[in-house]
Amino acid sequence: MPESLGEWLAHLEQLHPSTIELGLARVATVKERLQFRPDFPILTVAGTNGKGSTCAMLEAILGAAGYRVGCYTSPHLLRYNERVRVAGYEVDDAALCRAFAAVEAARGDVSLTYFEFGTLAAMWLFVQQQVEVAILEVGLGGRLDAVNVFDADCSVVTSVDIDHTDYLGDDRESIGREKAGIFRATRPAICADHNPPHSLLQHAEGIGAELKLINRDFGAESQEGQWLFWSQAGWRMTLPYPSLRGAYQLDNASACLAALEALKEKLPVTPENIRRGLLEASVPGRFQVLPGKPALILDVAHNPHAARALASNLHQMWCGGRTIAVFAMLSDKDVAGVIAALREEVDLWLIAGIVHARGASAVELQARLSDVGIQAIQAFPDIAAAYHHACQIAGEDDRIAVFGSFHTVAEVMQSARNRKPD
Template sequence: MSLPQTLDGWLGLLEQRHGQAIRLGLDRVQTVRAALGADPDAVLITVGGTNGKGSTCAMLEAILLAEGYRVGCYTSPHLLRYNERVRVNGVDASDEQLIAGFAAVEAARGDTPLTYFEHGTLAAWEVFRIAAPDVIILEVGLGGRLDAVNVFDADCAIVTSVAMDHMDYLGDTREAIGFEKAGIFRAGRPAVCGDPQPPASLREHAEAIGAMLWISGRDFGFGGDQQQWGYWRYPAPGARGALTKRGGLAYPALRGANQLLNAAAVFTALDTLRSRIPVSMQAIRQGLMLVEVPGRFQVLPGKPTVVLDVAHNPQAAGVLAENLGGMGFYPETWAVLGMMADKDVEGVAALMRHRVDHWLLADLPGPRGLDAESLAARLHAAEVGGDVRCFASPEQAFAAARKSAAEGDRIVAFGSFLTVADVLAAIRAERH
């Protein structure tokens, strides 16, 4: 069988080869990983959690690049191009790099089946192996314990938050989900939890394996005013003593109050690794000033105001609602919403209902995509009220919002990566 010669060809092959998009377990991935070349000599940071993973990875990457380190960063999913998932020194991997990575994994796997995400994770690792970075940042795709990323032993693992999502795979309680997230922790190594109230299962697993668990609010934290903020940390997890403090910090370029939770976890992780990758305050300030993550409370210039946010579960929707409340007065808010059928639509709607005046609902493609009429029925069941209209795509819903909204109004596109990607693609096409 001849192998694809283009990136689109590879992605098409992987999509049609494995009908099961999610197949939890590490044995197959570990087998193929062992058949690849020697691991790069790099510090490895793994980032898991329900929400905040992308922002946390972006802050780590921006700070480390500002310090002058060579950095590989793997995140998922992407918005517009698969290349966004794999970055080397802040630049998306080229088609050629990814094709070489996919081909190397294909040669190494033999008869071992891999899912789309597993093949992509190992291909990213191969790209990093060739690039030989100083630091590698890996974002967990789903859960942690049985996610493909967990075949790699992190020098420091971060769990950003624990909330109800992906319950078909991770369990239907926060305790069950917390245990799965904690699976990325390693014995004798730093484990940072950005959730101020982690489930007992996460704490107990860290203690059982002997991980060095730092918990937000207990071992480190932050405070600030409208002008600046500061970070504090105790000398060791679970201990008390002289505080390490950093004050007079400018707020991260990423918008939203929750970003300080992520930034404090980033600081703690970097502090635990300072003997191997020391980072200066200048690099921290520069990194926070320059960090960007498309689709995470991204406010676009122009009128009406357009906000893009990939929030797709109640915890993220609650943060989005809070951030919208802090933006000031807008006469009307127009929501462009598309969601997956397996998400808690009612929970998201309940948290956003008081921020939205008009609901412009969109069909999403694929077997998990929810059509607009079904989405409308679920919003009706949640008694959200307001104006509700249905469209065949997020692009069409956004066009209708642009046509209807007054100059002083606000348009918010959210509910899924697919929703934001379609709207963002339409905006970029219009500009170019």
């Protein structure tokens, strides 16, 4: 049996013939063999974009209220430990190894994907470490995602847009149906999408979920230096803007508060807990601006919906010079859609391939950029080289925007560790 965390992760990667295989039967079988019954409330969060930010705000608010919170998110940027947090801290290697060993012993001859194995291990850890509430981020879709083997006390869908079309369908109705699969009968279901697909509404009604929609049942109003959360159920409070940057974070914050209001009997929180949590929440790689000059912006945007949000944020953020992009993507993503969303905000594209089976090559990216008439392009052998060149040519008033994939941001994070703040 593997001993170190690195050995375990290598074992997980080769266990199953495919990295993704949607379906709950295998996970449910191993869950039953593990014989754990979570006795704490569970919040499950799905959505094309905004899942990580929503989980972070829920975790911070509930942590500020004194709850022992378990939070499971994916993917990670630098360390697997980022995925599993208890009481505000990443769990250590030894705890993860114990959890993996428990799942390995229980699974017998059942094959699990990397994500399925990790999901069961995280929940096993939450039970062992006696958390008082668990926040689970869906990996892909919702209905057939491993996280959905656990019944949520409250489900949140942050947004519905086009991504993972090979698995979820290529239109919002198909994707909305998959995400609505995390809803449960008679339990609160929160949707922060401003134009929810009919399929999501239909599924919620069909199973009798307590659906709450943004702009109908709850919402946010921007004010000078603060914002107002309102809810038809009764909550109304003036709050500081979240520490997470971007106007769309008010939608995510509103969804958090609607979920917490729905669970106020099980998990009471105070306005002060909410204020503190909104100010303390952090998520690396979501419009993350690192201190120093030139400005360095890291954003894992990898689909057109997220790219449009990034473009809006870049447009609203003052810049006295050029915007230099460090850009790399996976080939199965909508590369053309991401380029279209950001072309007006970028002056120079520094591109590279991603060393991954699904990575788009620099040649492929250059062709996509050239197809739409973009000429200011330079290609590099890898992401680190593109980033280092950006640092060499950027003036103090320029900014470097890194986007396109979790892989892209992770590579630059490694390279930027020695970056000096102002």
